[in-house]
C-alpha cells in the first residue's frame with residue numbers, strides 16, 4: 369500500500385504543534401473543576417466575595433488561554449490537513465493523467481471523480497481531526513480519572529467502572545456503523561455516475577422523453593443512499609442517549625455516595641461538584657473520541673479507495689528523451705506504418721483489429737471506411753498511442769510509436785475525435801490548445817481550411833467569441849469544424865479526422881476535404897467515415913470489416929476487387945452513380 373503519509377511532508381512542524389496545543393488546552397480544562405471546587409468550599413462557605421472574584425478571574429484566564437491554545441491548534445491542524453489534501457489531490461491527478469485509455473476504460477471515470485474529490489476531502493477532514501484530537505481526547509479521559517482519584521480514591525471506582533462501560537457502548541456503535549459508512553461511499557459513486565450521465569446526455573434524455581424514468585432511477589439510487597445513511601444514523605443516534613444515560617447514572621451514584629462522604633466529613637461539597645464535572649468531561653471526551661474514530665475510519669476507507677487508484681499502474685510508458693530524426697528506421701516517405709497490427713481491448717473476448725497492415729506515405733490522404741463497430745476509431749486511436757497494439761507494430765514518421773515521448777508523438781499527430789469537445793473560454797483560447805503561441809493569422813488560416821472562418825466572423829466577436837461549456841453555443845457541425853481547426857492550428861504531420869465531418873452537409877464536407885488537401889501540404893490525413901463520398905477521393909482507402917482489412921486501394925481498385933466496399937457504395941449511391949463514379 370502506497371504510504372499516503374508522505375503527503376504530510378512539509379507539514380511536520382504543524383503536525384507537532386497542533387496536538388501539543390490541544391494537550392495544553394486540555395490541561396487547562398482539567399484544572400477548571402478544581403477551581404470551581406475551591407469557589408464552593410472556600411469562597412461560598414466563608415462568604416468571601418473577593419476570593420470568589422479572584423477564582424472567577426482565574427477561570428476566565430484559564431478560558432482565554434485555553435481558547436488561544438485551541439485556536440493555535442486549529443490553525444496548524446488545518447494548515448497541515450489542507451496541505452496534505454492539496455499534495456495528495458495533485459499527485460492523484462497526475463497519476464490519473466498518466467493512465468492510458470485502457471486503465472481509464474477499466475476503472476471508470478465516475479469513480480475516479482469521487483475518489484479525487486470526496487475521498488480526498490474525507491482524508492483531509494480525517495487528518496485535521498486526528499491532529500487535534502488523537503492526544504487530547506484520551507488525555508482528558510485519563511486525566512479526569514486521575515483527577516477523580518486524587519480527590520477520592522473510593523469514589524474514583526465509579527469512574528473506573530462507568531468510563532470503560534461508556535467506552536464499550538461507543539465501540540459497539542462504531543463497530544456496527546463503520547461497514548455501513550463504507551457502503552455509503554460506494555453508493556456515492558453510483559450517484560455521481562448517474563448525475564454525470566444524465567447531465568452529459570441531457571438533450572438525449574429529453575429527446576427520448578426519458579426524464580421521468582431517469583428521475584425515477586436517480587430517485588431510487590438516492591433513496592437507497594438515504595436509507596443506508598439512515599441505517600447508520602439510527603445506530604449512531606443511540607450514542608448520545610446511551611452514553612449520557614450511563615454517565616448520568618454514574619453522576620447519581622457520585623451524588624449519593626458523595627453526599628454520604630460529605631456528611632461524614634471525608635469529602636467537601638466542592639469536591640463532589642468537581643467529581644461530577646470530571647465525569648461530564650470524560651463523557652464528552654469519549655464522545656469526541658468516538659467521532660474521531662468514525663472520521664478516521666472513514667478516512668481510512670477513503671485511503672484504501674485512493675490507494676486502489678495509485679495501485680493501477682499505467683500500462684504505457686514513454687521515454688522522456690526526444691526521438692532524434694537520425695533514428696528513423698523506415699523509408700523517409702513513410703508517414704504511418706501499421707505492421708501486422710492486432711488489438712484487443714482489455715477484458716474483451718475478441719480482437720477489435722486483426723492483422724492490419726498498410727503504409728501511409730507523406731502527404732497522402734487515407735480514407736478509412738467500414739460499417740459501425742468495424743474498428744475504424746480503434747485503428748486511428750493507435751496512431752497517437754491512445755492504446756498500444758496487442759500484436760504488431762505502429763510507426764509514425766519512421767519510428768515506433770512507443771519510442772516517442774508522448775508529447776513529441778502527440779505533437780506530430782492531430783486528432784479530431786468523433787465527439788466534438790470544446791472547452792469553456794473563447795475561440796482563440798480553444799484554438800491555442802494545440803499551439804499555445806499560435807498567432808491570429810495562424811488561427812484564421814486553420815479556421816478557413818476547416819470551413820469555420822465564415823461563421824466565426826458572423827458571430828461578431830471574432831476570435832474573442834465566448835465558447836460555452838462543451839461548446840454548447842455552437843451547432844454540431846460548427847463544433848466539428850472548430851475542432852478540426854484546433855487540430856490544424858498545431859500543423860501536425862498526421863491529421864486524423866475520426867468521423868468528424870458527419871454533421872456537415874455534403875457540399876461543406878467536400879469543400880473541407882478539398883481545402884485540407886490544398887492547404888496542408890505534406891500533411892498525411894486520415895479520414896474516417898461511413899460515407900463512401902467522403903473517402904472516395906482518398907489516395908488510399910482501407911476497408912474494415914469486423915476488425916479485419918477487407919480491402920485496400922483506390923476507389924476504382926476497390927470497386928473492382930472489394931465486395932464489402934462495393935456493397936457500401938451500392939447502399940449509398942444509385943447503380944448509375946456507382947458505375948459512373
Ligand SMILES: Nc1ncnc2c1ncn2[C@@H]1O[C@H](COP(=O)(O)OP(=O)(O)OP(=O)(O)O)[C@@H](O)[C@H]1O
Pocket residue numbers: 473713714716720738739740741742743744745746747786898
Ligand atoms: N473501450 C472499449 N472497450 C471495449 N471494447 C470496445 C471499446 N471501444 C470500442 N470497442 C469495441 O471495438 C470494436 C470497434 O469499435 P470502434 O469504435 O473502433 O468501431 P468504429 O468502426 O469506429 O464504429 P463507429 O463507426 O460506430 O464509430 C467494437 O466492437 C466496439 O464494441
